[in-house]
Amino acid sequence: MILAENLSLTYKQENVHIKALSDISCHLEKGSSLAVIGPSGCGKSSLLFLMAGLNKPTIGKIMINGKEPDAANPDTALILQDYGLFPWKTVYENASLGLNIRGFNKKNQREIVIPILEKLGLAEFVNHFPTQLSGGQRQRVAIARSLALKPKLLLMDEPLSSLDALTRENLQKFILDVWVNNNLTLVLVTHSIEEAVFLGSKILVMSDRPGRVIDIIENPLVGSEGYRQSPEFHQICSKLRRLLGVIN
């Protein structure tokens, strides 16, 4: 599904060249999930933007299903941390925005969006504005918008980082269900070790800027019943802590 070879990215900010990514290679099979973790400012989001086709690598190449990523590709959906929902649109308008942009007529939009909102427990909020929702509800609306387009690849940039711990764990479970039930390939950028282990069938550990691959950890038990409480879960968490240089 995703194949990245020797990716490097340098961008220019106020006439200074900043190297964001250096020599990143990884691959991800269809239907699996990748959690990208690393210190803040290490280029995790830049990597995601390359996958979304919002940016091009300076060196190296990236392929999604054998093609270069294109921002307009309807098979790829991107969820950003804070700015995904528009406060001037209602829940329904936000959720149907992707369909609206792609030219679906009003009737089709309703037929697709309403069942998704119902499934995500947002049915009673269709006419609310985002500011009237809790943080967790807002993220679910963002997810609803992405699912409406029936994507094959879902990219999420720190989707849960602004939520409180309880909501966060609930939504991690929720994202896990969405991933499993919709045949998605999932890429998730996070700075939470538990979240990476809970959601990534592969975990890409990145170094400080310029982001390099420190390690790619296989996490085959992801999604299994009671995984969060299992010793394997904690082993992988400890390994990540070590790799990221967190001292216990």
Add this chain to the structure above:
Amino acid sequence: MTYGSRIIKKSVEMTIAMLIIIGLWYALAIFIKNQMLPTPWEAVTEFFRIFRSTIWVHFYVSAYRVVVSLLVSFAAAVPLGLLIGREEVIDRFISPVIYLIYPLPKIVFLPLVFLFFGLGDFPKIFMISMIVAFQILVTARDAAKGVPQQSIYSMTSLGASKWQIFYHVIWPSCLPKVLTSLRISLGTAIAVLFFVETFATTEGLGYFIMDSWSRSEYSEMFAGIIGMSILGLILYIIVDIIDARWCKWQKL
């Protein structure tokens, strides 16, 4: 609070505010005891007495001039401002020009404008529009510049075209600021209206006020002032209504 009860609450507040203003005016009129400042009662009776015969015609002409000016400047300045704010190339060429012209008091070109466009309504509308458009233009441009890049990424990843990004994101996110600038420019627009109506015209509230003054008809002059105030108030309320309808999300 329901929409109805909010309107009632606002009306009550407005009535009290008006009574206070009238009270102050009354006290001042008694204190000064000069025929140049009639009491509110005299001015208001005069306003109603000559409303149908005189004031209405002038009110209508003034309202026409200022409303057309506001519509023209809004329609021209908002799209242009948003475009300049989002398109770096255009911004690089136009913004220095705006920077130089903005602080210039455009009103000093009044003689030239009259010279080029004659003495009808057009030069007046042109003058007001030019002044108001600049204020709206600068606000719209800066508001559009402030739209977070993340919002644009979100739209691009949904497959949005440039036009769709303007329609769904840039325009609605800048609208509250643009309406605020429109509210501020209303005062300017009416001030400029007054000024341009004191030249080479026999219609409009500005003319009527100056004419009454020269005839020493102070009650009439105040009736004209009341007319101008009502014009301003109505326009202000209209902007408020637009704001309440189009920017509902801001008031939650």
